[in-house]
Amino acid sequence: MKFPIKHIISAFLTLTLLVGWVKPAYAADGIITIIPGNVTNDVGNTITISLEGSTYAFVNGAVVILNGSAYIANVLTTGVLTFDIPIGLAPGTYTVSVKNPDNTIIPCGGSSCSFVVSLPVVVPTATPTATGTPLPFTRPQLRVTFSGASSKQLVSDKPFKFTVNFQNAGNMTAFNTQAVFSSADLVPLDTGGVAVVGNISAGGGVEVEQRFTSQGSLSGKTFVIIDVMVTYYDDKGTSYSDKFTLNVPTGGSGSGSGIVYPTATPTGVNTAQLVITSYASTVDPLQPGDQFELGLTVQNMGNTTAKRVTMIIGGGSSGSGGGTPQAGGVSGGSGEFTNFAPVGTSNIQSLGDLSAGGALQVTQNLIVNVSTTPGAYPMKVTFSYVNKDGEVINDDQVITLLVYSLPNVDVSFYRPPDPFFTGQPGALPIQIVNLGKRTSVLGSMKIEASGGTLEPSSTLVGSLDPGGYFTFDTTVFPDISGPMQLNITIDYTDDFNQSRVVTKTLEITVEETFIDPSLDPSQSGGGGEVIIEEETFFQKIWRFILGVLGLDSAPPDSGGGIAEPVPDQQVVPIPSGGGKG
Structure with a gap:
């Protein structure tokens, strides 16, 4: 069967259109944008990567591959992630791809598959300030890498050459460097001890030589000290100075012959101390x-x-x-x-x-x-x-x-106290007097008594001027009679901030409480009542006869005679506390 030519042409055009639709879609299935596309390496940067298409997806744990180096990614969505690049990343163009935890590599399917890292643009300052404070690690710094003399050991009165190597360990040039040599045992020759070094670049070094001779005998010395003071400037005019203390072994011969003698082995100190x-x-x-x-x-x-x-x-x-x-x-x-x-x-x-x-x-x-x-x-x-x-x-x-200057205080009664009785409250008029010549700062005062209680028993004293006083009135409740000791303690802090205590003792006498014998219930039979006996009929007739005869016909007293009846009365019992004596 034969097809017409127009059908063949139509089929070819349809196939061409299909290929045109499929190939762009596949090419865009991957990384399409990287923002920003150009960064500088003097600061940290965060890069955002976008994904298009349905074939790939970003998964937590993914890493970004930059020219073979991996960086941890922060997955925001299945189509967007970010990652940080460190400060100081080498300048250049970096190709980007993403690798998921299952080792699937997401290629770059768009036109923007790389970004450029460049150096920062340095804008020169108009006028350098001489007094500006140098930034950290941006200054010259000299150090000594070697020092030594032309002779292994120094000899009295014989000149020698002393060599020092200075190295600039900083990251800026040291300008107008100058070294000054000094020693208590040596005299500098030729230059007066001053060496003009000049400029020393960062990381560079210079060797300085100075000739010396001894100042007097070196006998008995094992080494001599040489001080080197170095001054220099940075590019802003800021001055710096370093002092180095160096030592050189000596022979100590004192002969001036130039012969170096070995140092004697120490045998220990042989003296009294x-x-x-x-x-x-x-x-x-x-x-x-x-x-x-x-x-x-x-x-x-x-x-x-x-x-x-x-x-x-x-x-x-x-x-x-x-x-x-x-x-x-x-x-x-x-x-x-x-x-x-x-x-x-x-x-x-x-x-x-x-x-x-x-x-x-x-x-x-x-x-x-x-x-x-x-x-x-x-x-x-x-x-x-x-x-x-x-x-x-x-x-x-x-x-x-x-x-020390400890408090000198007297503790006593500011007036004679009233008599004290057992079970009865009594006032204690206590007084503290500063007998010292300076102000005393006292803390809390506490009073304790054996055989009784006090209320209140403590107080805060405070500051007392010389000759000043502090009074404290408290009440004591004695339990037993006899002498009672009042133990008084006063806390304070001494001149070296250590806690100390002043202790004083006062003594009072407690008497027994007085009881009126006429109120003793035991004298009326112990029943607590006064019983009056009532007259009989014959007693009344007898008193009548006595009255007719002109004799005493009064009723008998409580001792056994006839008495008028009186109402019953209660005797108030005496409590243990008693009344105030």
């Missing part, structure tokens, strides 16, 4: 005006005997050179005696000889000056003695004495 290992005062705490005895334990911590030891309280010396000390050679008058002064004897005592490792007890009578304020006061103690070579040695020690 006196140390105060402990001390105490007979008065604690010390207050202005107190006289006390200071006891010290002195021990020879050296390995030779200390001869003719002299102790000087307050500091001093005994001679200035070698040999045997002469009479009057001990000086103790230059010591410090503002707060503590010797009493009874001078501040100088002769202790004799003290062998190596030996110890002895020493005492000194002192007084605290009345004008001394509370505080911690160091006291200098000098031990002057002669060592094994006949040289006079002065060992200075310092001890610390604490001076």
Whole structure:
């Protein structure tokens, strides 16, 4: 069967249209947009990726692939995600794809499948400010990487060359660098100790040389110290300075021959050394005006005997050179005696000889000056003695004495108290008087009594001026008769912020409560009533006859005669508390 040519052409056009519809749809099925498309690497950036089509979908846990490097993605929807690129990412063009947790890679199906990372645009400042504060890590920083002398060991009076390498460890150029050399044992040659270094670029280094000679003998020294002061500037004019302390070993020959001798091996110290290992005062705490005895334990911590030891309280010396000390050679008058002064004897005592490792007890009578304020006061103690070579040695020690100013208060009654009876309340008129010479700040006062109770039993005192007083009225309820002690405690804080207590004791006498014997129920039979016997008929006739005869015909009294009847009455019982006496 034959088809007409027009049918063939129509079928070809239809197929072409179908291919045109299918291919664009497949090409767009994937990543189509990346926003933004151009970023700088001086700040962090967040990139948004959009997906089009139904073949792929973003899944939680997906990662973004940039030129082979993976970055964690934040999936917002199945078609949108974001990811962060770090600061400092290398400049360039990055191709983007997405990889799901099931290793499915979503390709880029659109035209915008990459983004560009570029360096920030630097806008030069109009005028650099010399006084601007340098930003962190944007400054020159010099350090010493090597130092040494031309000789392994220095010799007295022989010049040598000292070399120092400076390196700029910062990230800016160090401008106008200058190095100044100084030493207590050496004299700089040629340059006067000043070396002009110039500019040192970031990461670069420079070597500086300085010639020296010894200033006197180097005998007995194992090394000498060389100080190097370096000054420099940054590009804004800000100045910097660094000081380096370097050391060089010495030969110490002192011959000037140039021969380097080996250093002798140390054999240990061979001398005496006196140390105060402990001390105490007979008065604690010390207050202005107190006289006390200071006891010290002195021990020879050296390995030779200390001869003719002299102790000087307050500091001093005994001679200035070698040999045997002469009479009057001990000086103790230059010591410090503002707060503590010797009493009874001078501040100088002769202790004799003290062998190596030996110890002895020493005492000194002192007084605290009345004008001394509370505080911690160091006291200098000098031990002057002669060592094994006949040289006079002065060992200075310092001890610390604490001076307090504690409250001086009197606790008493501001008036004679009323008599006290058992079971009866009684007033206690208590008064606190400040007898000291300075204001005292007191805390709470508490009163306790044996054999009774008080109400109230505590109060807050507060500040008391010199000569001032504080009164406190309380009531005591005694339980038993006899002497009663009132124990009074007052809390306060001393000059060194430590809690302390003032304790005082007052005594009162409690008497038994007085009971009227006429009101004693036991005298009327113990029944609690007064019983009046009624007259009989014959008693009345007898009184009538007595009356006719002119005799006493009055009724008998309560002792057994005839009495007029009286109404019954109750005797009020006496309670244990009693009435006020």
